[in-house]
Amino acid sequence: MSQPNHLKVALAQIAPVWGDRDATIEKIKTAIIEAASNDAELIVFGEGLLPGYPYWLSLTDGAAWDTKVVKELHAHYTRNAVDIERGDLQEICVLAQNYNIAIYLGIIEKPMDRGGASLYCSLVYIDQEGVIQSVHRKLQPTYDERLTWAPGDGHGLRVHPLKQFTVGGLNCWENWMPLPRAAMYAQGENLHIAVWPGSDYNTKDITRFIARESRSYVISVSSRMAIATDFPKETPHLQEVLKRAPEVSSNGGSCIAGPDGEFILPPDITTEGNIYHTLDFNKVYEERQNFDPSGHYSRPDVTQLTVNRERQWVVKFND
Incomplete structure (x- = not known):
C-alpha cells in the first residue's frame, strides 16, 4: 500500500475488440487484474473503449441518408453498447471491489432512462468498493460523432474522493470546454481525468494546459487501434470499412502532466498495455500557493457559473 x-x-x-462488448470486457478485466498486481489504485481507460469508437463514420460516407451500410453498422454498434441497468458492468465492479482499485471507463451507453436505443458516450467512475458513483454522458458529441451519439446532460459533472485526491473526468473535446472544466474545479478537483479515442494530436497540448490552468494533475488516456487488425472479421460491411482505413486509426498518446503544467509522462505512442506512475498529492498544494482557480484567485462576486445536474428525462411520471 x-x-x-x-x-x-x-x-x-489498449485497443477494444471493436464492436464486441463481451470480448472487450474480457480485455478490460485483464488490464484491471494486471494493474492490481502492480499495486495500482486507479486505472483509466480511453473514451468509448467499450465497445469502441465509431470509426466507420468517416470511412463509409457516414452522413449519407438511409444507406444499408451505415444503418447496419449503427445497429451492430447499438447491440453491443452497454446497458448499465441490465448489469453489463457488474463483472468490472466486482473486480474493483475485490482488488480495491478505482476505475474510470469510457463506454458507449444505451440507457433505459432514454428509451434504451439512443447511444451516449459516457465516462463511468467505479470506486474502490465496486460501486458506480457517476455516469457522465458527453455533453456535445464532436462533428461526425453526432451521427451515432446523442448529446448528454450535466448529471455526471461530479468529483469523487480517492485517498487525498479529488478526482473528476471529462470526455475528449469536452476538455476544451471552459465551463465544464470550471464546474469540476469548483468542486475541488485536483486530479483531472481526460479520456480520448486515441491521438497524441489531441493530448499533447490540452493535457498540459488544463494542468497549468487548474494546478492539478491531469491524466490523459487514449486507445491504440489498427483498424485492419482490431476490427473483428464478423463486423458488418468490414470490407467497406477497410477500403479507406488508415493503417493506424489510434496511436495512443496517453500522458500525465503535473500541477505545474509540465509533463511527468509525455505522450506515449508506442506502449500497448498499462502505463504506470505514482502521483504525490503534496505537489497540488505547492502549486496552489500562487494560483487557485476556484479559491483565492477567483471572484465569485463578479462571475459565477450555474450548472444543471438534473438527469434529463423525456417523461416525468406522477404515479
Whole structure:
C-alpha cells in the first residue's frame, strides 16, 4: 500500500475488440487484474473503449441518408453498447471491489432512462468498493460523432474522493470546454481525468494546459487501434470499412502532466498495455500557493457559473 499522499495510477492504453462488448470486457478485466498486481489504485481507460469508437463514420460516407451500410453498422454498434441497468458492468465492479482499485471507463451507453436505443458516450467512475458513483454522458458529441451519439446532460459533472485526491473526468473535446472544466474545479478537483479515442494530436497540448490552468494533475488516456487488425472479421460491411482505413486509426498518446503544467509522462505512442506512475498529492498544494482557480484567485462576486445536474428525462411520471 502506498503512502497516504501517494496514488499509483495505471493508464490502460489498449485497443477494444471493436464492436464486441463481451470480448472487450474480457480485455478490460485483464488490464484491471494486471494493474492490481502492480499495486495500482486507479486505472483509466480511453473514451468509448467499450465497445469502441465509431470509426466507420468517416470511412463509409457516414452522413449519407438511409444507406444499408451505415444503418447496419449503427445497429451492430447499438447491440453491443452497454446497458448499465441490465448489469453489463457488474463483472468490472466486482473486480474493483475485490482488488480495491478505482476505475474510470469510457463506454458507449444505451440507457433505459432514454428509451434504451439512443447511444451516449459516457465516462463511468467505479470506486474502490465496486460501486458506480457517476455516469457522465458527453455533453456535445464532436462533428461526425453526432451521427451515432446523442448529446448528454450535466448529471455526471461530479468529483469523487480517492485517498487525498479529488478526482473528476471529462470526455475528449469536452476538455476544451471552459465551463465544464470550471464546474469540476469548483468542486475541488485536483486530479483531472481526460479520456480520448486515441491521438497524441489531441493530448499533447490540452493535457498540459488544463494542468497549468487548474494546478492539478491531469491524466490523459487514449486507445491504440489498427483498424485492419482490431476490427473483428464478423463486423458488418468490414470490407467497406477497410477500403479507406488508415493503417493506424489510434496511436495512443496517453500522458500525465503535473500541477505545474509540465509533463511527468509525455505522450506515449508506442506502449500497448498499462502505463504506470505514482502521483504525490503534496505537489497540488505547492502549486496552489500562487494560483487557485476556484479559491483565492477567483471572484465569485463578479462571475459565477450555474450548472444543471438534473438527469434529463423525456417523461416525468406522477404515479
